Amino acid sequence: MNSQLPAAIGTPLDRIDGPLKVTGGARYAAEYRAEGLLHGAVVSSSITLGRILAIDSNAASAIPGVHWVMTHLNRPPLAADDDSYEDQDSADGSSFRPLFNDRVLYNGQPVALVIADDLETARHAAALVRVEYESRPHSTDLRKNQAEAIPAPAEPPGPRGDADGALCSAPVRIEAEYELPVEHHNPMESHASTVIFQSDGSLLVHDKTQGAQNSQSYLCQILKLEPSRVRVQAAFVGGAFGSGLRPQYQLPLAAMAAIKLKRSVRVVLTRQQQFTFGYRPRTVQRLTLGADETGRLLGLVHQVTGQTSRFEQFTAHVAQWSGMLYRCDNVRLTYRLVPLDVYTPLDMRAPGAAEGVHALECAMDELAWAAGINPLHLRLINFTDTNQNLGKPYSSKALRDCYSEGARQFGWPTQMPEPGTLREGDQRIGLGMATGVWEALQMPASASAALAVDGSVVVASATTDIGTGTYTAMTQIAAEALGLPPEKVRFVLGDSSLPKAPLQGGSFTVSSVGSAVREACLALRQNLLDAARQLPSSPFQHFSDDQVQCSDGRLQAKTAEHRVGFVELFQRYGSLRASATAHPSALRQRYATATHSAVFVEVAVDEALGTVRVRRVVSAIAAGRVVNPKTARSQIIGGVIWGVSMALHEASLMDHRLGRFMNHNLAEYHLPVQADIGDIRVLFVDEPDPVVNPLGSKGVGEIGIVGVAAAVANAVYHATGKRIRELPITLDKLL
Known part of the structure; x- marks a missing residue:
């Protein structure tokens, strides 16, 4: 069956979510309301390395409207004491756990959370919390600590040929060192989590994330919760660029407070606190290139030194591009990390390649x-x-x-x-x-498609849209597969209860989720034809699959006037559904x-x-x-x-x-x-x-x-x- 409508794919369609965003109809993680909602303000460490000796929260607790000051001394239990959990974008090592113990690992680390009736009261009270520290000498400078570099766990491809020999004899040779600084993501929407505590004790979480199912899995692991008791939604995300790939610390803080107080809690990080988690790491790179008189590359050496935290070894593909972009038979690539007293870096747009x-x-x-x-x-x-x-x-x-x-x-x-x-x-x-x-x-991904009463189709997957146009692209893919105009397709995303999807990042959302959407819609189309063949005196019994096409909300025989509308099929059979999981093909x-x-x-x-x-x-x-x-x-x-x-x-x-x-x-x-x-x-x-x-x-x-x-x-x-x-x-x- 083939659609005779102009291909929806390749059409410069306006954003499906555009009107909601420009009119304020789109709601973000910090904009969901709940009865009796409490607000949290994070207290950040003022030292870089050491431990907490004492926390005085008496003045903060005395403020009217303050419900609780949570610290490592009184927090709910964390299941991750054995470092046994990880998220989909975690690095090698021991993931950071907020308020885990008295150790301070980096400057700006959260050391307390103040919960109050409103945000202003919470922030005022947070300023009254006094923390006594034992500070230790720290090291945060990549340049000064290069001698401590260790091999990165994700080594680049091994050497090929004799790069050093080829460079020694190359008629044209250059050697240069390039340095790139730390950069922070700074999306328009600050990181926030609204945890709605429901009457049955389950949690409905609105989180700023690039993967609702990743945030759900993370909470379930560290708080020992059943997945059925945690639902994470992220219908709209105001930019992320990689900062939402890992759950940030406001999420477990808000969830722990909600569980302890049995109240709904919202935690929004300040703009300054946006600088207290992942970032594009500082790198120092030395390249040596050699070529003959015609410009043909003879040898290439690319040596990368990057920074990471003391507790995780963050790696990205920084050097590998030098071994694949141009023809060169003699290549040596190295990648080393300098552990510092900083937070772990995080993927940022085109991580490694940039x-x-x-x-x-x-x-x-x-x-x-x-x-x-x-x-x-x-x-x-x-x-x-x-x-x-x-x-x-x-x-x-x-x-x-x-x-x-x-x-x-x-x-x-x-x-x-x-x-x-x-x-x-x-x-x-x-x-x-x-x-x-x-x-x-391309990553494995799943999607579902269901026929609605008006002949439209609802397609769903748990992926997110961080501003890339996912709502629109998936609508176009589904519309083409079903021969429908785009306005007859509704795509639902950003919910951990939907069919499984990978994190949104790496430019693989269309490839992965889009392939799943296409497969689900093709399966639904087949179900529609099978249903049409069961109609009394159905002419479609006499036509093969290839002799029937989908067009404008109808099944129609290519060589005859026989047709049946999606609406008629719904009225006869109810909502017909299909789901599919798409995997990378073996051909790849x-x-x-x-x-x-x-x-x-x-x-x-x-x-x-x-x-x-x-x-x-x-x-x-x-x-x-x-x-x-x-x-x-x-x-x-x-x-x-x-x-x-x-x-x-x-x-x-x-x-x-x-x-x-x-x-x-x-x-x-x-x-x-x-x-x-x-x-x-x-x-x-x-x-x-x-x-x-x-x-x-x-x-x-x-x-x-x-x-x-x-x-x-x-x-x-x-x-x-x-x-x-x-x-x-x-x-x-x-x-």
Whole structure:
């Protein structure tokens, strides 16, 4: 059966959830009400390392409206005393447990929770809690502690060939070190949990999360609760970028308080407290590249040093991209971690790739200028159809098309002017480019589809929508599979009671959940046909599956006038349902799968002030079949803006004497505003891929940021002749 409607996939459909968001109809975790709702305020540690000697909460408890001050001394039991639990995005080691004992592991750690009738009272009382500490010397500086580095548990691919030997004899060679700072996610919606204590003692939790089922599993494990007693919902999430992959500490704090008091409790973290959990870790990367006179890579060494906490070993794929993006037979990749007295880092948009590809693409630019080769041509010379880390061909790789079409629309010169020679008045003009890459994954996922009384279809999966357009994309996938207009499909998500879905991250939601939605809708379509064949004197008994199509809410024979509407089938049989679980196909195992991009940037650098303005960006993307070009374009634009921010603005600055982030607010944590962003042009190249998943879609959430900061840095070099290898590129470094 095939739909004769125009394909819903590939149509630039407006966001399904748009009207709710712009009218205030969408409710977020801190906006749900409950009778007798109490509010919690977290007390954060003022030391970095040591232990708590005493907590004086008398003044706080005396405030009218304060119900309880929870500490490690009086909290409900935590089941995780044996470190036996983990969440879907946990790192190796012992996960942090709030209010577990008297130990202080990092600055800003929660040491108490004040519960009161309203938020203002809770925060006032929290300021009156006095904590006496025994402080110990701490270490928080990656640079000063590199000698303590240990091998990362997730080692990069092993060496191939003789990288050191090839580099020694290479006619053209560059060696450079690149440093990237700590960055914090800073989504618009602060982390919050509203735990509604219900009459039967069960918990209905509204949590800011990228996985409702992950939050449910976490609570059940650490509080020894049956899954049937905990339901987590996250219908709307105001941005996350990875900060919601792991349950943050406001969730167990709110749940413990609700269980103890048998009342509904809400805990919302302040903007400052958003800086007291995961972040993009600081990295120092050393790259050595060698090439022959034509620019062909002969050897490559990429050494990464990153930071982690004392209690977990956080790892990301930082170095592996250098072994797969270009053709090179002699490669050595290393990845080491420095344990520090900080909280554990956390995945942040394109984790690992945003850092590792940045260093690689800056080094490639340096190699291009050292060899006297156009930076774009150098990348074409070293193009590969094979992922050499895996020894597998790519299922598709339209990167050449990204290069050619991106360069054409940008106006990339065939002959590059020398660095520092392009000027417009007092502005130095520079051009830069970089390649982007991200893995195209698929995870097991489930979905259900049910026919409604009006002939519409309700499709459901436990996935979330952190602003990526999941509601809309899944609606389009279901509409195409069932031959329905999108307005006749309702997609339900963000509920732990729905069919199982992976965390939303890694650009695999469309690939994973979308494939499950498609399978569930195809199964429902088959059920509809089977039901139609059971109708009295049904003509559909005489037609095979291939001779019947779904179109505009009806089953219709292709070669005859026989038809039956979904509404009639509902009236006859009630709600017909189907469910499905989609798994990666065995065919994928024979291939490497990835998205790719080519980013072209023009900057203007003020000669007197050293200020940098990104005037225009062209981002060309190869991401398989794009489900919704409109929302996908927005995803890439957001990634480009973040890449510009990464290059020129963002850094979490720590006073290492205190072990505390100093700019822990949106006034001093610099982000770009409208005036900082020039013209951004996004284009998607055609990239059919029957291997990656049945939809042929690779996802676009991560790829938008990868390579952008490198392209900006390379453009700044071209404008000024000065190479800045430490981000962000600020005017003091240029001057």
